[in-house]
Amino acid sequence: MELSEITRIVLTTLGGAMLITLFGLVFGLIYKGIDRKIAAHMQGRIGPPLKQPFLDVRKLFVKENIVPENAVDWVFNLAPLIGLVSCITILLYLPIGGFPAIMDGVMYGKGDLILILYLLIIPSLAMVIGGFSSGSPYATVGAQREMATMIAYEFPLAIIIISLAWRLSLVADVTNVFSLATISSVPLWGLIGPIGFIGLVILLFTLFLVTPAELSKIPFDSPEAETEIADGLMVEYSGRNLAMFYLTDGVKTVVMGTLIIALFFPYNLSPILGLTSYSAMAADIMFYLVKLFLVILFSVTLIRVSVARLKIDQVVYTYWVPLTLLGLVGLICLMWDQTIMTQFNIPPIIELLGLG
Amino acid sequence: MISIDELFNTFNTGNGFWNPVLWLIAFVIIFLIIYIIRGFGNNSYKKGTGQTQVFLSGNPESDFESMHVKSSNLYWGWTESMKWIIDALKSIHTGNVSDYVLWFVIVMGVLFLFVGLI
Amino acid sequence: MNFIDLIMSHAPALLVVIPLLGAFLTPLISKINDKIRNIFVISILGITAVFVLLVAQQVLDTGTITYVFGSSLQTQNNTVIRILFEIDALSIFMALVSIILAFVASIYSWGFLENETGQDKYYTLLLLMTAGMLGMVLTGDLFNFFVFIEITSIASAALIAFWTNRVKAVEAGFKYIFISTIGALFILFALALLYGQYDALNIAQLADRITFTYLDKIALIIFISALAMKGGIVPMHMWVPDAYGRAPASASLVLVAATQASLYGVFRVLFTLYGNVIHLPNISFGWILVILGLITMLVGVIMAMIQTDFKRLIAYGAVAELGYIFLGVGTGLTIIANPDIGISSAPFAVEAMKGSIFHIINDALDVGLLFMIAGAVYYATKETSLNSLGGLARNMKYTTIFFIIGLLAISGIPPMNGFASKLLIYESTYQLNPIISIIAILSSIMLLAVFVKIFQSVFLGPKLKKFDDVKEVPKSMLIAMGIVASIIIFFGLFPDLIVSNLVEPAVNALIHPENYLQGLTGGL
Amino acid sequence: MIANIPYIAAAALIIIGLYTIIFRKNLIKMLIGITIIESGVNLFLITLGYRKGGIAPIFTGAPAESTMMFPVPQALTLTSIVIGVAVLALMLSFIVHMYRHTKSLDVRKFGGDDQ
Incomplete structure (x- = not known):
């Protein structure tokens, strides 16, 4: 590799990283504001203005940054930072709007679905370690709850991701089934039979229920339960360290929303409208933002307003028994679909409906 | 010897890929950006005052030893809901050498059964 | 022939001879001075490591090496009647794993055992054990394999019981030697079954002649279960936490x-010894390995979750890690043993095996690093119970950083080495059955939880008064941990380099048993 | 049939040994179980090399045209016996240590930490 090539990679990484950081932070906060506004309306309140999350961050930056004397200071300070940074790096691997993922497009660097699954762990892990390192009983209880929640929701999440890739590897003649670029270029909806369609809907539903736990939202927010353990693992955090966690939450919401879009709704508006060049880009981005809004509305806002918090052992039970079974049902549907399609020679759903 | 080219190679698994070096570069860059942003925040607090004490809803802080959550109490929620499986596993682990050998014989027997010898 | 050529032509034998000679010289040298003895042991293992690297280069360049002891290869009635080493890429890969860990252990022991008595015996046993392990993976003869197993088990049992004043340690040593002896006796029985039928002990020759009779089936099952027991596969893993937990950390x-060498035995038997006939049985042995692997992962990780002793917890984690190795190899074997599919139409089988073989070295490094950290914590505090430790991140900063590396590596968080091999396993085994990958991902998350628990209860938390004057461990221990940690990071950042240069030849050695046979006939 | 008796004996010895190990609680008895297994395996090995009417495989003084036993199994057995003695000694020394510490030889007393 020539030196100019390396320079190009580093420079594009620099540009891409700056762009994506800006995007993640700003839209994370905007969607946080929207979420709060809608939740307030659903509860019959007026709610804060949309820019409230930005004001919150500014406020946190002005406040004192307390490090409790029980805390292990270097771990305590580093954890929020690592969490936010690794959360932003996930955005590099996700296709946003009509564009391919930055890591795929601008650079040669690549990452696939399993990598995203693991990178998603790091922010939670950073929160857990931050909580443990603050040396407060409340924070420790919260952190261990977060860890138990992670174990719990990872089971259905793994089922969803592996099932999708497995089905895709059977029906579509593609390499790299774990690559998000492949998954979003060959949407599974059209390629499978009717039973598989039902299975896919079940998997989507399961993923919608996994998302609140991934984002520590009600009803799976027992790690942060304000009423019993006073914000749990973040109880000792204040000032700019807390702001880091606040931003991580926002970015993670965008990441999860984008991931759901890439897995299940990778459609774009521009081919349908027949747009090209800049207008196509604008249309795709707008469409992406609308999709993101809808996904967040259904997987976060509606659920968190309408349900009460679960106890931690109930969280584990919910994920390991009903939701895992649901995911397995989805997987079995996909498996059946394969046998039925090959045995009775059923065309994929897209041809059944006459769309293909 | 190893060329720079090889170091930048993407690790291909046949169905997916992962390039650690580029991730690391991106991570470092974003880390610097966030670190600079974080630098705008307030850095000070009052050391040694009530501020730095652990929040216990206003209760007095007890000695450190008793405030450290012991490891056997961690993951209560998980162990509680998985109790049945943990208890079953615990009862298998007797620590008795005879049982270890018994398990060996059982595994051998099961394999014999599977292969259809007995 | 000049001297260097002479040395190089006998390098395979020297791999075992140097540590063996060193072992028996150690008691003499320790009469002079402790320091000289330590330097002697480290340099013996260092020289062996250099030879391993030299032989590795030779093997990777030219293919299988056959080294015949005594004289040139002699045959009578078509039977090989010499003792020989047969080294292919897999053997040398395993030898690399063993020698890295042994070398690091010798450096680590310098500080760790500073104030203990009986160090001369300890180092003798360490070298003996290294010789035994290297012999196990390099030999081309089944009976030699048995002998080397016994050498390894005797040396390691004595090492486990190093602290003879503690009854638990002696008990763990007793359990280990008990289990090992039974395993080894059954292996002897199985090889006698083969010998009685085919009149050969040489692995390549047996593989050539084997016809999969009724007795061969019995021998195969005995081989698999005995070697799996020695490797610590659930449900025969119960000795692992005892032995790992009570031995000195360096041991x-x-x-x-x-244990990895025993797993090597399983693979060698299945892929090479029975390589020509493995598609004959009516049941797939690949699925047996996969199922054992799944059980191993789940049981290991759940038991680890509830442990309260530092080293026992790591031991159960190590058991869980072994499951991954079985998963990938089992997937590969399922495809290879199925003549209907064939490896060319299912390329994922090769990827799965790459993942597993890569995971062998990753697992050894990660678990090794964690054991060293457990030892360091014990050295500094004389405590192993997780319930009485806490807040050590203030006193032992370097150890904490190494622990974080080990934590991320063993639970497979990018960009550490564990992630690379697990990625290979996840993204290939799902094609055999999606459930395999799902459970593999799940147990890797649970491993993360298990080790975060250690992080919290040992290194984080409030400052404890009793640990106020705890200091960082001696430099030799830090150097040993640093070596392993930097290898972990290197493997994690450049996985493609390692897989294409080291792992792929090893996998090819497994899936093409005919190369092993040619290694012998080439010498005829 | 009569030629199979050594094989049956070897199998019986191995099974008796396993039975002893699994169902006896005294450490020394379990050790005896191991030696019984070992004897079984050794018997099996030796039987493999047996030739009817054969003599010891020593070249000096062997009459011409005579059948010799096959020497390899005997060498294997000899090695195995030597290893067996080493293992036995090691295990006995462990038992001595365990007995000194606890004044007990009951295997159930040595349950480790798995309780």
Whole structure:
């Protein structure tokens, strides 16, 4: 590799990283504001203005940054930072709007679905370690709850991701089934039979229920339960360290929303409208933002307003028994679909409906 | 010897890929950006005052030893809901050498059964 | 022939001879001075490591090496009647794993055992064990394999019981030697079954002649279950936490390599010894390995979750890690043993095996690093119970950083080495059955939880008064941990380099048993 | 049939040994179980090399045209016996240590930490 090539990679990484950081932070906060506004309306309140999350961050930056004397200071300070940074790096691997993922497009660097699954762990892990390192009983209880929640929701999440890739590897003649670029270029909806369609809907539903736990939202927010353990693992955090966690939450919401879009709704508006060049880009981005809004509305806002918090052992039970079974049902549907399609020679759903 | 080219190679698994070096570069860059942003925040607090004490809803802080959550109490929620499986596993682990050998014989027997010898 | 050529032509034998000679010289040298003895042991293992690297280069360049002891290869009635080493890429890969861990252990022991008595015996046993492990993976003869197993088990049992004043340690040593002896006796029985039928002990020759009779089936099952027991596969894993938990940390480190060598035995038997006939049985042995692997992962990780002793917890984690190795190899074997599919139409089988073989070295390094950290914590605080530790991140900063590396590596968080091999396993085994990958991902998350628990209860939390004057461990221990940690990071950042240069030849050695046979006939 | 008796004996010895190990609680008895297994395996090995009417495989003084036993199994057995003695000694020394510490030889007393 020539030196100019390396320079190009580093420079594009620099540009891409700056762009994506800006995007993640700003839209994370905007969607946080929207979420709060809608939740307030659903509860019959007026709610804060949309820019409230930005004001919150500014406020946190002005406040004192307390490090409790029980805390292990270097771990305590580093954890929020690592969490936010690794959360932003996930955005590099996700296709946003009509564009391919930055890591795929601008650079040669690549990452696939399993990598995203693991990178998603790091922010939670950073929160857990931050909580443990603050040396407060409340924070420790919260952190261990977060860890138990992670174990719990990872089971259905793994089922969803592996099932999708497995089905895709059977029906579509593609390499790299774990690559998000492949998954979003060959949407599974059209390629499978009717039973598989039902299975896919079940998997989507399961993923919608996994998302609140991934984002520590009600009803799976027992790690942060304000009423019993006073914000749990973040109880000792204040000032700019807390702001880091606040931003991580926002970015993670965008990441999860984008991931759901890439897995299940990778459609774009521009081919349908027949747009090209800049207008196509604008249309795709707008469409992406609308999709993101809808996904967040259904997987976060509606659920968190309408349900009460679960106890931690109930969280584990919910994920390991009903939701895992649901995911397995989805997987079995996909498996059946394969046998039925090959045995009775059923065309994929897209041809059944006459769309293909 | 190893060329720079090889170091930048993407690790291909046949169905997916992962390039650690580029991730690391991106991570470092974003880390610097966030670190600079974080630098705008307030850095000070009052050391040694009530501020730095652990929040216990206003209760007095007890000695450190008793405030450290012991490891056997961690993951209560998980162990509680998985109790049945943990208890079953615990009862298998007797620590008795005879049982270890018994398990060996059982595994051998099961394999014999599977292969259809007995 | 000049001297260097002479040395190089006998390098395979020297791999075992140098540590063996060193072992018996150690008691003499320790009469002079402790320091000289330590330097002697480290340099013996260092020289062996250099030879391993030289032989590795030779093997990777030219293919299988056959080294015949005594004289040139002699045959009578078509039977090989010499003792020989047969080294292919897999053998040398395993030898690399063993020698890295043994070398690091010798450096680590310098500080770790500073104030203990009986160090001369300890180092003798360490070298003996290294010789045994290297012999196990390099030999081309089944009976030699048995002998080397016994050498390894005797040495490691004595090492486990190093602290004879503690009854638990002696008990763990007793359990280990008990289990090992039974395993080894059954292996002897199985090889006698083969010998009685085919009149050969040489692995390549047996593989050539084997016809999969009724007795061969019995021998195969005995081989698999005995070697799996020695490797610590659930449900025959119960000795692992006892042995790993009670041995000195530096000995646990080498024990990890010894269990991996036993797993090597399983693979060698299945792929090479029975390589020509493995598609004959009516049941797939690949699925047996996969199922054992799944059980191993789940049981290991759940038991680890509830442990309260530092080293026992790591030991159960190590058991869980072994499951991954079985998963990938089992997937590969299922495809290879199925003549309907064939490896060319299912390329994922090769990827799965790459993942597993890569995971062998990753697992050895990660678990080794964690054991060293457990030892360091014990050295500094004289405590192993997780319930009485806490807040050590203030006193032992470097150890904490190494622990974080080990934590991320063993639970497979990018960009550490564990992630690379697990990625290979996840993204290939799902094609055999999606459930395999799902459970593999799940147990890797649970491993993360298990080790975060250690992080919290040992290194984080409030400052405890009783640990106020705890200091960082001596430099030699830090150097040993640093070596392993930097290898972990290197493997994690450049996985493609390692897989294409080291792992792929090893996998090819497994899936093409005919190369092993040619290694012998080439010498005829 | 009569030629199979050594094989049956070897199998019986191995099974008796396993039975002893699994169902006896005294450490020394379990050790005896191991030696019984070992004897079984050794018997099996030796039987493999047996030739009817054969003599010891020593070249000096062997009459011409005579059948010799096959020497390899005997060498294997000898090695195995030597290893067996080493293992036995090691295990006995462990038992001595365990007995000194606890004044007990009951295997159930040595349950480790798995309780």
